Amino acid sequence: MTYTNIKELTTAILFVPLLAFAAAPDTKTSIETRHGRVDVSADTDATHLLVAGKKIATIGAGGASLFRIPAVTEREYIVVQGSRPGLHCQYSYRLLALSDSAPKVSKEFGECLDLGGAGMAGAEPVVHLNSRVDPEAGVETYQWEGDDVILVFESPTLCGAAGFLAQKNAAPVKAPLASRVKGPGRLQLLSAPDTNCAMHGVFVVPGDSVTASLASDGYVYVNYTNPKSGRKVQGWVPRERLSDL
Incomplete structure (x- = not known):
């Protein structure tokens, strides 16, 4: 396992080992998907999220990074990590769902936390967030359900969060x-x-x-x-x- 970048796993694996996120991950501002290319574009006022060249959302942030969540269904998911350089609460998050229908962007969640991992719990994406500044704060696991992203699990460690997700997906x-x-x-x-x-x-x-x-x-x-x-x-x-x- 590497600790310096995020793994993009094959579709046979339903979750990303959380410790792969322990160090600062590689940032991406563009990802090719089956449903078109996803890009982030920043101007002087805001950062915009584009799918196949079309703007679908404006993120009130100084920039953004994209992380793919491998899935076994036709729908694809991207974690959008918005950044606010210079502020105490540097990051916030959105989930982007891509399918044959129109792209869907979740509400903002996880303000002030770092990306600890991401994966699938059944047919729904989950995101694990923690704090590098305060490791004792533990890990929060968020899941996209319906029209909202909700906190579904809290664990003191990244391994605890990984175990939770593994048990939900195991056969x-x-x-x-x-x-x-x-x-x-x-x-x-x-x-x-x-x-x-x-x-x-x-x-x-x-x-x-x-x-x-x-x-x-x-x-x-x-x-x-x-x-x-x-x-x-x-x-x-x-x-x-x-x-x-």
Whole structure:
């Protein structure tokens, strides 16, 4: 995983690993889509959003950057990050939906926060925002529902937000659900299907019996109960480390 730019994933993956956004992302002012080219154009008074050369919205900002959200449907989504250089609250956001019908732009949301990640929750786009100035403030997850963008989840960490989105998109594991850990050495549990999201001190070892319930892009979500202490833990692990799955 790279920490210096945003990944544009293939349509087989429904969410962008949040830690890919941890450093300042590459900025784009133009993106080619199936429904026409999207551009931002700034003049002395405002920044304008254009689709296929036609102005569809005016953003009261000093500039804007565009980030694509890969989707598996015909509709495409773009995050529009407006900037206000010199102000304490530097960023605000809009979502742009592109389809065979007229483009649709959401209301402004997420003022004063930084872009932490973006992806799809089912058929709807979600955007994760956090604060680099105050990392303890946590992560806010916004989803476009109907005509509004609403706050749907809050997490103390980027990994927590990634885990939330992964569980919403993951597919149920087919029987058999019970499995045993295989391979060399202890198996670290993860709070999200991402090797950067280790749950420190939470692991299983070869031969341990776990129960898998969800699958997401080579990872499965498992539950484990310690037979001696009765302590229960759950998390994501690579599917290849489990037998009978």
